[in-house]
Amino acid sequence: MKKKIFVTRKLLKENEEKLQSLFEVTLNKDDKIFTPQEIIDGSKNYDGILSSVTDPINADTISKFSNSIKIIANGAVGFGNIDIQAAKAKGITVTNTPDVLTDATADIQILLLLGASRRAYEGRIAAETQNWKWSFDFLLGKQMSNKRLGILGMGRIGRAVAKRAKAFGMEIHYHNRSKLSSDLEDGAIYHKDIKSLFEKSEFLSINCPATLETKNLINKETLSYLEENTVIGNAARGDVVDDDAMVEALKNGKVFAYGLDVYNGEPKIHPEYLKLKNIFLLPHLGSATKRTRWDMAYRATKNLEDFFSGKKPQDQVN
Numbered sequence: 190m191k192k193k194i195f196v197t198r199k200l201l202k203e204n205e206e207k208l209q210s211l212f213e214v215t216l217n218k219d220d221k222i223f224t225p226q227e228i229i230d231g232s233k234n235y236d237g238i239l240s241s242v243t244d245p246i247n248a249d250t251i252s253k254f255s256n257s258i259k260i261i262a263n264g265a266v267g268f269g270n271i272d273i274q275a276a277k278a279k280g281i282t283v284t285n286t287p288d289v290l291t292d293a294t295a296d297i298q299i300l301l302l303l304g305a306s307r308r309a310y311e312g313r314i315a316a317e318t319q320n321w322k323w324s325f326d327f328l329l330g331k332q333m334s335n336k337r338l339g340i341l342g343m344g345r346i347g348r349a350v351a352k353r354a355k356a357f358g359m360e361i362h363y364h365n366r367s368k369l370s371s372d373l374e375d376g377a378i379y380h381k382d383i384k385s386l387f388e389k390s391e392f393l394s395i396n397c398p399a400t401l402e403t404k405n406l407i408n409k410e411t412l413s414y415l416e417e418n419t420v421i422g423n424a425a426r427g428d429v430v431d432d433d434a435m436v437e438a439l440k441n442g443k444v445f446a447y448g449l450d451v452y453n454g455e456p457k458i459h460p461e462y463l464k465l466k467n468i469f470l471l472p473h474l475g476s477a478t479k480r481t482r483w484d485m486a487y488r489a490t491k492n493l494e495d496f497f498s499g500k501k502p503q504d505q506v507n
């Protein structure tokens with residue numbers, strides 16, 4: 190008998206067809222964002238859930254899941270939306286989708302750093318309102334080429350950002366939980382603490398996952414380690430940044446500009462971010478290419494398939 194999978198969000202058509210060929214699935218045709226209670230009710234007596242970043246699945250929600258649920262395949266590389274320890278305690282395997290979105294997300298990170306440093310938001314408004322003329326001092330930004338880039342979190346995406354940044358002639362510095370092998374470092378300079386990294390960073394790329402340790406890691410104190418006029422890009426998670434501290438730093442010149450694709454409490458956006466000009470905002474587009482979204486759903490499906498055929502899924506995270 191086919192296993193029953195509850196799919197929380199609408200997927201690309203081919204991905205849904207593939208799932209239907211393997212499992213008995215309930216799809217979310219209208220792509221409604223379910224509340225935790227709706228996920229609990231909808232997945233009652235199912236065998237697994239295919240979730241996404243928009244589903245907060247905390248310990249309380251997990252405790253209310255049917256005992257029949259054995260796997261949550263998150264269709265994302267980040268899994269901060271799921272309490273993986275609570276899942277483990279209930280005997281639920283959690284998987285993510287690494288690798289397949291590394292390039293797309295690193296591309297967006299470069300866009301965020303460039304969009305912020307070269308004042309793309311203000312430029313767009315000036316062009317749109319026909320309120321501009323070329324002049325020697327019109328909308329002067331900060332050049333990214335040949336600067337020092339600090340990378341906070343040198344996992345797959347951080348390293349892919351480094352690779353791209355090198356094409357801009359940037360000198361790469363990084364901080365990570367542990368120093369990488371020289372192979373993976375590929376010339377990047379390791380800093381064993383954030384203070385030392387931030388003091389060196391003319392541009393800062395946030396690429397660490399959202400965990401209890403990284404929550405509000407960018408705060409009033411850590412921002413004070415930066416040089417004046419640093420440019421920051423965040424394609425990781427909003428939770429890593431204390432928004433009030435960032436707003437202050439954007440107002441007082443500590444941070445020249447901030448490019449971000451991710452937010453605390455998405456899809457809400459801190460109201461000050463919508464008022465400031467030295468901000469470049471995108472609506473969580475890091476993995477938003479057709480190929481990447483297809484690959485993510487494919488990989489989540491493969492994790493479900495492996496799990497139910499008795500294999501350890503390749504992307505198990507708990």
Ligand code: GLV
Nearest residue numbers: 242264265266267
């Ligand atoms: C996107 O944000 C992801 O974690 O895949």
